[in-house]
Amino acid sequence: MPHLPLSLVAAAVGPFYRVALHGSLPVPVARRIIDTASALQTLPRDTVVRPLTLAGRPAERITVGATVRRTAVLYLHGGGYTLGSPATHRSVAAHLARETGAVVYVLDYRLAPENPYPAALDDAVAGYLQLLTEFGFTADRVAIAGDSAGGGLALATARRLIDRHGVTPAALALIAPWVDPGRRDAPFERDLVLNTAWSHRTADAYLGGGDPTDPGFAPLLGDLSGLPCTIVHVGTGEILYPQVVELVDGLRAAGVAVDCTEYPHLWHVAHLQASLLREADDAVREIGAFLRTA
Template identity: 75%
Template sequence: MVYLPLPLVAASLTPFYRLALHPSLPATAARRVIDAGSALQALPRDTVVRKLTLAGRPAERITVGATERRSAILYLHGGGYTLGSLATHRSGAAHLAKESGAAVFVLEYRLAPENPFPAGLEDAVAAYLELLGEHGFTPDTLAIAGDSAGGGLTLATTRRLVDRYSVKPAALGLIAPWVDPGARDAPFDRDTVINTGWSYKAAEAYLGGGDATDPGYAPLLGDLSGLPPTLVHVGTTEVLHSQVVELVDKMRAAGTPVEFTEYPTLWHVAHLQASLVREAADAVHEMGDFLRTRLAPQPV
């Protein structure tokens, strides 16, 4: 594998994201830009992508190497609940499949503003339950992971699964999770990827006519006890860094087992560039190894 220098990739991403996530750009146009940019993110060798539906939504089952798997990860993509797709996260999910040894199911849940909260949450919960009921997995062989908005959705989905269905996923992987979209206390206006003008607009679109204190919308404000073992990643120079630190502190205070890694050189969800940057690949390796060890070992 030939990697590019981290500073070079970071410098090239800055103007791309300033265009794609410009607050004045309509969501439909931003989706096209983000999808087009994802073409630079390569798949690991021997990746197998199978299209399917989960909860009536488009999805992909991604494996690397042997396709038969007894453990799986439901992956919920980021994008401020207004962007993101199978295309944008296929490469990152494939690298996670390689490192975890699991099948990774990427869900294309409904997006705002066309489908505000709780549409995405309902899709994610239904997808997890469908993987249990129709795909042969059990809670101890099925984890959930997600990045940014998808990380917040991972936490909200797990809370609902535990509270309403008495189902606890095997583990959670949270990459720079956006766990309080309604907060307006960001320490600065932008990082390499995110700017607050865009994120505040996306948060309002996702909320629709809902309540910004609803834990389904802002899981940071809800009960954080009784959750599965969780690994949290965040960059120290991210707009979301302080929010993620608060989440980790609250989860630990609630008794949830949490491992936390902060990256001083990586940008928001750099894991998506695992095919380009060694440091991003190393972060995906850590996430994959964490999830692998917490999914119940099953013979293939």
């Protein structure tokens, strides 16, 4: 499919997310809407998608082309910890597989409100460790990537792997990571994709009865030292922009090597539209180049 003009894709994305992420929409309905729309995001040529089980959860193994895979990426999807699946992120994961030459594993971690924190974190940590113990990879060859809630989860996963298991992932790729879900000081109520009513509801669902300052829930509030090299992408017009900037500053202050790209014209996780939008495809290419080097 040829790429479309940015203005045209933005004109479609905004109304879609106003419906799908409406604060009063029942979670099962929102899940169906998001999953159904994901079919519009196509896969690169020669993509191979294989279902499997990882950490006792459904997952997908995605590769592009026929080369031998010696590296891997554990991809943790966004969706406010209540939405999203391998289906919604299959296209962006496949584009990342194309750019990295790695096998990308997309984990269908447990979602809230049925399974609040720390279910998603437990699944992500177990999934990463299984790639090491049963899939033949070593930690220096396995990165973690994620977007939005999945970006926050990727950061929390790396922290727990280091602290509890003595395992440091090869790299982190964080796309507009939601690193402090309990925060209520957004600069405005809505961007093209997100709105605070929905974000607050999903944060509360994920937290359950927990402590909003728990660094497993809000990794921005935890120790940022000792993390692997990290790439961060964020749009300057996003609700999450201030906390992502705070994260990047905190990582650098902690001595972590960080590449950060800010996008004045792209919306929250526009990378999902890599099959439709050249600018989004270029952003995924930049992440892929970073991970190849790491």
